[in-house]
Amino acid sequence: MSAAIIFAITIVLPNLVLMGLGFFMQRRGEISQAFIDQASKMVFNYALPCLLFFSVANSSVDYSQQIVLIGAGLLVTLLLFGGAEVYARCFIEQPEDQGVFVQGIFRSNMAILGLATVANAYGEVGLSVGAVYMGIITIVFNVLAVITLSRVTTGITTLRGRVLMIGKKIIANPLIIALVSAFVYKALGLPTLQGVILQTGNLLAAIALPLALICAGATIDIKSMLSPSGLSMQASIGRIIIAPLLAVAVGWGFGLTGVHMGVLFLMVASPTAAASYVMAKAMDGNEVLAANILAFTTVVSLFGMAIGAAILRGAGWM
Template identity: 75%
Template sequence: MTAAIIFAITIVLPNLFLMGLGFFMKRRGEASQAFIDQASSFVFNYCLPALLFFSVVDSEVDYAKQVVLIAAGIIVTFILFIGSELYAKRFISAPADQGVFVQGVFRSNMAIIGLATVANAYGDIGLSIGAVYMGIVTILFNVLAVITLSRVSKSADDTWVSRSLMIVKKLLTNPLILALLAAFAYKALPLPPLTGVIHTTGDLLAAVALPLALICAGASIDLKSMLHPSGLSMQASIGRIIVAPILAITIGLAFGLTGVHMGVLFLMVASPTAAASYVMAKAMGGNDVLAANILAFTTVVGLFGMAIGAALLRGLGLM
């Protein structure tokens, strides 16, 4: 069990340290909001796509064997979505709060926290499997997020047709999804391996992605919101930090997942609420203050939950 605890600490602690560095830099005035916004945009549009593209292109993973893992992730996502929808309709009255609550429960931060933790745990193989998982489930996340946040219409022109077009536009312009599709196409075609200057440049961009993303996440933490969560944000946080990981383990066991596949499923699902949830809630007229509170609390506390779950799974030989 000692080895399992050490394993859990080693995969989570580097993330906490980098986030702590970002928080420290923000407090010292070394990371302005403009820097955070620009760096986050740089990571999202260039560094993470490079990381995902070269992770897939360089890997020898048989992606056909990831079908069971992806199916398990899709089922977990749907159960969390439907369960939180039913809970919101029963116990939450304000439409502006309902969609934000639901998104806070089902949508995890796979692209930053999830991938970084998987990379710490399993190296390049885990990163490749996690990238494929993330690519598929991210599409589902975007569709479900638009559906649940559509309770609040900001204008008379906001119809199901406009929302559907918005979903399609988001998917077709998402640099992470485009990078994964390009990588799959490159591997499927009889093209020579990428080497030399192109690969070196891609490696340098990829190396920046996760550390800079974690620093920006730490710098974005609102300590006041984290320490004084509302009743509703605490309920959503419980769903994200406790219910989601337990459900992931249950579904993973039902699908017979073990080793790296169980590890990827657990770490991706158990990650804190996605940073994109705040942006989308604000854009679609949801309660952005509630979204910020959920994001802040789960970003810090959720990492400890991931460590505890990883230690238990490792101790039982399941991860």
Template identity: 75%
Template sequence: MLDAILFALTIVLPNLILMGLGFFMRKQGQVSKAFIDQASKLVFNYALPCLLFFSVVQSSVDFSAQLPLIVAGFVVTLILFFGAEGYAKLFIERAEDKGVFVQGVFRSNMAIIGLATVANAYGKEGLSVGAVYMGVITLVFNVLAVITLSRTSLESESSSASKASHYIMMLVKKIISNPLIISLLAAFAYKALDVSLSLPPLPQVVTYTGELLAALSLPLALICAGATIDIRSMLTLSGLSMQASIGRILIAPIVAVAVGLGFGLTGVHMGVLFLMVASPTAAASYVMAKAMGGNEVLAANILAFTTVFALFGMAIGAAILRGLGWM
């Protein structure tokens, strides 16, 4: 148990330090709102797409062997998404808050904390399985994030439109033009062609450049998120950030275990599902919320709070599941 907590701390502390750096720089006047806006666009349009593309392309796991795990992850994501949507419709008034809240509940940080924790638990096997899971579910994450953020940001416009087709066209346009979705579709297409045609490896200069740009994405996203943190709002128990954090830290892992048991998952697959879902809110959620006109302060607060506290849930949950022989 102690080892699990110490490992979780080694994964989370770099994120907290980067966010703290962003918070400190903003307080000292060393970064401006204009810089945060420009850096967020750089991450959203270039760095994050590279990270997702090369994560999928460099994975060597057979997709078909992971089908039960991927379907279970898809079901968990939909349950959390529609549950959060229902809650937002009933209890959240501001349009710019709704999509950010929903995204904070269903979207987890698989790329950093999830994959690293899975690798620690299961080694290379877990890392390969987790990479494929991350690639597929990240695509689902981004589609659902575009849907919820688009609907809330266009709420006033769509309500005055004479036809529902106007809204549908706007939604489709946002989905097909989203850089993260485009990069994932390109990665899966490349993998499919590589299996059937044995494509030559990508040129080294392309791979190296892409990896450098990918390495920029999450640190810069965390710095930007830290620069917009509102400590008072983050620690307000009645605030939306706390409500979304409860959904991510407590409800999401419980749903994952229940669905995993329903699908008969055990061992590595149950472990991957639990650790991926129990991870804190994804850093990319802040970038996407800001890029699509959502409440970036709320997104940053959810990211900060869950990054601090989700690791305890991961450690406790993993110890319980391992003790029961389920992972």
């Protein structure tokens, strides 16, 4: 059991340290909001897509072996979305709160914290498997987020308008573009990228996760995090407790073990995605509620991931 605890600490502690560094630098005035905004855009538009592209394009992962994992991830996502939608419609009155609540439960931070933790746990193999998983689930996340938030979006009143909006967001998403490009590259059987292209790509990809974690830490608002509203606490319980338990149950039902169970658990157990706040604000959702959910789950979920990883590791499931 001690080995399992050490394993859990090893995969989670680096993320906490980098987030703590970002928080410390922000408190000392060494990181400005302008830097956070610009660095986040750089990570989202260039560094992270580069990391995902090279992780998939140069991987030796057999994609046919990821079908069960992806199926389990899709089922977990749809169950969380459906359950949160039912709860929101029954117990939450304001439309601008409903979509934010739902998104806070089903949409995890796979691209930053999930992928970073998987990389810490399993190295290049885990990163490749995680990138393939994220490529499919990210598309689903974006579609479901637009659906649940569009109930309060002004100016979009027709089904055609909503479909076009979803299509534009998917087509313009840098992460999806990078992953689809990598899948096409692999499907065409092109040679493995080497030389200057590979070295340049690796240098750019190397800054993605550390910089993203530092920026995430710099945006944490302790006051907001420690005094959440009732709705933010309810959503946080769904993300921190219900989502990981559901992932383990579905993974067990699908017969997942080892890296696949680890990827499913760590991706689902990650805190609410940072993009949820941006999307809620852009689509007229309750941005304060979105920020509270994001802040609280960002810190608390990491401890839940460590505890869950220790238990699963001790049981020999991941």
